[in-house]
Amino acid sequence: MILSNNGFVILIAIILLIMGALVAALIHVAQLAHRHAHSLKQTKENLQNEINDRIHAEETKQKLEVALLQGQKLQAMGTLAGGIAHDFNNILYAIIGYAEMAREDVEQDSLVHKNLGKVIDAGHRGQDLVSRILAFSRRQHHQFDPIDLKNTTEAALALLRPTIPAGVIIQFKPVEITILGNQTQIHQVFVNLINNAVDAMDGEGAIDIVMNHVAPKDPLLEQIPDILPQNYCKIEVKDTGHGMDQPTIDRIFEPFFTTKEVGKGTGLGLSIVHTIIKEHQGEITVKSQLGHGTTFMILLPEYSV
Amino acid sequence: MAKILLVEDDDLVRDMLTQVLQRASHQVTCAANGEEATQCLRNEEPDIMVTDIIMPKKSGITLISEVKNQHPNLEIIAISGGGRLDPTGYLDLSETLGAAVSFEKPIDNTALLMAIDLLLHGKKEKIKG
Numbered sequence: 152m153i154l155s156n157n158g159f160v161i162l163i164a165i166i167l168l169i170m171g172a173l174v175a176a177l178i179h180v181a182q183l184a185h186r187h188a189h190s191l192k193q194t195k196e197n198l199q200n201e202i203n204d205r206i207h208a209e210e211t212k213q214k215l216e217v218a219l220l221q222g223q224k225l226q227a228m229g230t231l232a233g234g235i236a237h238d239f240n241n242i243l244y245a246i247i248g249y250a251e252m253a254r255e256d257v258e259q260d261s262l263v264h265k266n267l268g269k270v271i272d273a274g275h276r277g278q279d280l281v282s283r284i285l286a287f288s289r290r291q292h293h294q295f296d297p298i299d300l301k302n303t304t305e306a307a308l309a310l311l312r313p314t315i316p317a318g319v320i321i322q323f324k325p326v327e328i329t330i331l332g333n334q335t336q337i338h339q340v341f342v343n344l345i346n347n348a349v350d351a352m353d354g355e356g357a358i359d360i361v362m363n364h365v366a367p368k369d370p371l372l373e374q375i376p377d378i379l380p381q382n383y384c385k386i387e388v389k390d391t392g393h394g395m396d397q398p399t400i401d402r403i404f405e406p407f408f409t410t411k412e413v414g415k416g417t418g419l420g421l422s423i424v425h426t427i428i429k430e431h432q433g434e435i436t437v438k439s440q441l442g443h444g445t446t447f448m449i450l451l452p453e454y455s456v
Numbered sequence: 457m458a459k460i461l462l463v464e465d466d467d468l469v470r471d472m473l474t475q476v477l478q479r480a481s482h483q484v485t486c487a488a489n490g491e492e493a494t495q496c497l498r499n500e501e502p503d504i505m506v507t508d509i510i511m512p513k514k515s516g517i518t519l520i521s522e523v524k525n526q527h528p529n530l531e532i533i534a535i536s537g538g539g540r541l542d543p544t545g546y547l548d549l550s551e552t553l554g555a556a557v558s559f560e561k562p563i564d565n566t567a568l569l570m571a572i573d574l575l576l577h578g579k580k581e582k583i584k585g
Contacts (some may be wrong), residue, residue: 238537239537240537241561244537247562252472255479
């Protein structure tokens, strides 16, 4: 069959129309597929975010629970320490008193006299320990004044320097920072931390004391549960000592916990540091690895007039 | 020689202190708590009362405040090993209530005997100086 010219034109037009419609349909399908893929991607991202949020919330919750438990444990042990101090002082008083009387009754050059002297000395050591336990459990109100942290740290270093072995190098990088606190207590914090670092090094190594300002939006503060968003002073005391394993780190701030030899440590130094920092509305954390040293980080609210 | 009323609830400390005071030629009467001390003071007139603070039945704080009203001339020495409070907290309170001097346990017995002698000779001001 031979089409007329008109018929041919109409046929071409129909074919073009059909092709146009097909192209339009294909474009629509492609657009739908693209939108669908985008929506899938969005959904996947949303899910991922939600998972991350939940993991973060779970981690924060766990950190808070651990912090709360630790705080309660320290408080309970403080109460217990205060409770036993009274009875313990009576016992020590009886030991020292009887030993002194017995010593009066024997010859001065005798072995009994000498040994009773040892009993009295041991009693006095016990007395010293009790007074430190009481210092821990006391909740006395210390007077807080603006204090210059740089000066306080330098004073602690000056006090300790004569006792620090020559092989231990101390580097101090201070900044001008004022906090509101008790000078004696903050001094004690530095003395205890530096002593602890020195003891961890067996006579050789380095201690770095670094101070920095921390702004309220610093990511560091996000890692610490319950901390107020304000300006802080960060003090790090790093040593190159023998470090600690995780079970030791977990108990490091507990009263009476010590890794030192019998008679060398009371296990109260770091728990006193913890108590003092908490009384100053601050935070203290510890990072350590066996054989790689230890870093104590303290955050104390910065003081502004 | 002084007539001393010793008020202490801990048997060991009471016995030890009794011996320490007797060795220094003082005459000692003992009471195991504030209530017993009040009984003793009805029959005896000691020169000095040495009293613990934390005791059952009647505490040293109550005892001191009562005694200061009824026996204003009796000199008091407070002793404490502390407890719920810092021992110096109780001891400061005891001095506010009228104790002439106070000691934190474990006490240096030589210092305690010296304080007794000074109180006996009316030299209270020398103890704190």
